[in-house]
Amino acid sequence: MKLITHNMLTSKCMKGVTVGYPLKIQAVDVKTSEVDFNPEFISRLIPKVDWNVLCEAAESVGFLDDLPRELIENYENDVDFLKKAHRVLLEVDIINGELVCPETGRKFPINNGIPNMLLNEDEV
């Protein structure tokens, strides 16, 4: 699971959960793989991303590196910044681990890079 996907997920649909965001990451196995850099796509993606959440997530899996904690202005024209963003958004891949609901502690396992967001029948 990539950090862009993590950035979009919330456990708000669960009973008794009001925000459910962000999900905590407990990573067991994290991999990076090279993905073609597409500056236009990253520029379009950044406004959709919760930047703080992205930085925290990157830090919790040990790949924050020198990514600025604050979103800079005119990032569209800063190739260096876009490359750093590209790396954390698309290249860091959590292969095994867990996502944890911040309110209930419900764990969602990640196996083989695929998070399992299925609830049990007594939770829906």
Place this chain on the structure above:
Amino acid sequence: MNSTWKRYLVYFAQEHVNFRFAEIESLLSVFHIPVRFLEKPTDLQPYWIVEFNKEEDVKLLASRSLSIRYCLELWGHAKSMEDLHRDIKTLPTAFFEDHLQPNRTFKIAVQSFCKHLTQADKVTKIQTFSYLPFKGQVNLNNPDTHLLYLEYYGTDSNDPPEEPYCVFFGRWISAGFRQLIRELSLKTRKFIGNTSMDPQLSLLMANQAQVKPGDFVLDPFVGSGSLLVAAAYFGGYVIGSDIDYLMLHGKSRPSRIKQKKRDENESIKANMEQYGLQDKYVDVLVNDFSTQFFRDDTRFDSIITDPPYGIREATEKVGIHKDNYTIEERHLPTHIPAKVEYQFSKLYQDLLAFSAKHLKIRGRLVCWFPVFREDYSDEGLPSHLSMKLVANSEQVLSKYTSRRLLTFEKIEEPIDGQCNGINTIADFRNKYYRTRNETRRERRTKEAGIREQNRLEALQRNKNVVN
């Protein structure tokens, strides 16, 4: 280059005819290509005669189209060959001069629609064009100027007329993108499932969705990811979800008859790698569509999906019919959630509501919708106030059933709690099995009747012999 309106012949493959107009309309709008129709396009004829104002437009359109076989710059079209020649002879020299220069090689090919022409016939027909002022050399393999003479004998291949209904002559501009169908064939694909969509229809769906490079595309009923392959091929970054854990992990029963078990590394990701599209693969998640984990403000550029119809793939969501049911703590680690039927009409209502929420404005939802042909009405289609139906093409599946490829465009942000019309979506699955049961019973009764009659006749014959 040239920016005056010129006449072109757009020649289509005679397959998925009902999807043709919708596909071309979708592509014309995404590329902002202006076009003038000289004849009202019909599904019956495999060609359109249209005007474009740039040759580049024709090439661009053909480069993404699955319906188009090829496009010609029309030099003439007429009811008969004699009329055609007369028309071409009246063309100003400037019209074709550039293409027939001494430094340009050329060839003339002959094609016919719905009738076989012998090689000798073709050669005779080619020779009738000898009056054209060719100056270059012939090159049959890779000519600079490729001219084509086409005869159209209607669409009834069992009974073609003696003479063609009409004939065309023009300069080859560009082929459609149909070689992609073979390139992405399911036969050679690493990971497929029982309901993998064939590449032609997948690509048509991506065209309906107007997928552009850098788009963010979701398939919420992803299965083996066949629709994501097409979307990624056109440059979309793809994400999918499905309730079927085994499918996403490539552990479901194999679909190929000769395959006993799935390979180690069968997955949607492996398919992407097979086609060199791994950079476009974002993620897949195991997720029940009826409980959504996406943040409210997540926006996709398009949603392309083939929901289960309850026939070959079950329509299911997590749930149980018992009240106040809880799972014991000790069972939790290995528990597999129970599922209940996800009502067909509810699934489509949810899909439209989800799309209305999570698409960008003008983003498109492209999905299949199965129907009983005799019951079909526009009112029975799923609908939502924020979603405008822009295309609706039918693929006939059997005598009774068909499925429709619906394309919706999000026209405005939905208002919370807004009533979105009455639910008039008919249940497909129940009727499907009911109809099948009836026809099966009828067939059995009929067959039993015939057998009984044969038996009586045989008895009668035996009696006659004995007597």
